[in-house]
Amino acid sequence: MVTLPALEFAKSNHERYLSELKEFLAIPTISTLPEHRADVQRGAEWLARQLSTNLGMQSVEIMPTGGHPVVYGEWLGAPGKPTVMIYGHYDVQPVDPVDDWTSPPFEPTIRGEHLYARGSSDMKGQAHAVLKALEAWVKSGGMPVNVKMFLEGEEEIGSPNLPSFIDEHGKKLKCDVVLNTDSSILRLDLPSLVIGLRGLAYFEIWIRGPKSDLHSGRFGGSLHNPAQVLCELVAGMHDADGHVTLPGFYDKVRPLSKEDRAEVARIPYSDEAWREMTGVPQLYGERGFSTLERIGARPTLEVNGLYSGFIGEGSKTVLPAKAMAKISMRLVPHQDPDEIEQQLREYLRRKAPPTVTWEVKPFSGAPVAIVDRNTPAIRAASAALEAAFGLKPAFVLAGGSVPVVNLLKTKLGLDTVLMGFGLPDDHIHGPNENLHLPTYYRGIEAYIRFFQLISQG
Secondary structure, eight states: OOOHHHHHHHHTTHHHHHHHHHHHHTSOOBTTOGGGHHHHHHHHHHHHHIIIIISOOEEEEEEOOSSSOEEEEEEOOOTTSOEEEEEEEOOBOOOOSGGGOSSOTTSOEEETTEEESTTTTTTHHHHHHHHHHHHHHHTTTOOSSEEEEEEESOGGGTOTTHHHHHHHTTTTTOOSEEEEOOOBOSBTTBOEEEEEEOEEEEEEEEEEOSSSOEEHHHHBTTBOOHHHHHHHHHHTTBOTTSOBOSTTTTTTOOOOOHHHHHHHHTSOOOHHHHHHHHTOSSOOOOTTSOHHHHHHTSOEEEEEEEEESOOSSSOOOEEOSEEEEEEEEEEOTTOOHHHHHHHHHHHHHHHSOTTSEEEEEEEEEEOOEEOOTTSHHHHHHHHHHHHHHSSOOEEEEESSOOHHHHHHHHHHOOOEEEOOOBOTTSOTTSTTOEEEHHHHHHHHHHHHHHHHHHHTO
């Protein structure tokens, strides 16, 4: 495996890589908040400079969409070799609750072996790792494959403009295989490759009562409190066994076969370790399924946020006029996001009392994505991980959703390799998100090896 020059270059530049990554992480590219629109643009410009300056890519563009831009670049100087399109995203989640952060979320801070900042794991650290792997090849004799970079700025808000972007630029995105770096491994000592992603359906539910907030002493007891109604409706969305109660929710769910369950059971895992990592007193989930089955192979319904009335410090005796819940469902084969919306609406039609009105606002949806584990690209990724980590990777079904995987398959017929290095305890989407630096450096090595192996066919 003739990769020593690129590997040696990478190892000798760890300090510079870390400094660069901190610079990238300091840009608050929060795509969902309008006040950070300029910061998202600044993040796109930072990446474009990386592609043109460090990688010498041709046709580097910051491409507009209906929202935040896509950063694109290409290097096609390896005739006869495969073309790999690398997908990633540079936008990040909001930082709330900010008071729970030990260090400021956009002031990257090292504590022990971990780098703490919003986006460090999801997924600026992953995107930066693959950029540095490519740079190591460029500075050590040249890239062994043709490369296209496709870095989006709206993944954390469900990629609303991605379908139209792919439709408009399908010819530009043509390639042999997609490397998606928005992924993770099971443990720092156990590499893995994702071969399935659950789908997503995300909604806001609004319950409205009186035309304005009212005095709870004067009006309480005469009106149905929208916050109470919402809580009762949300509570009724699961039964005592953890099953989702939306009508028809499980009608199209593919049952797990004995072979499916045996494959999941092969993955090294401990309920106690999962409990300790999350900090809960006891695990919970759908009766009759293991924890790994619940988080990768079964559908879920989760409350992502609640709002009603007075939520500041101290007291205010108010009967709220409205209440809102953000609800997401993770979907499995063969559930459909549009059908899930209709099931949610039917649940509310049946259960909501006539004392209030209700509204459902759909936000984002993504179908299930299944990856063929027998392609040459998956075999190259598996061998690269084994070389970098010293043992064969496990194949896993992941609980998250990455809309671009299914979009690229259905619209352009492109297969994807999901190869990233996030860890379960990186606290992505929450306070104190962090990146395990030894795993980040090992990830750079794995990407270096992947490009060599896939160039060999």
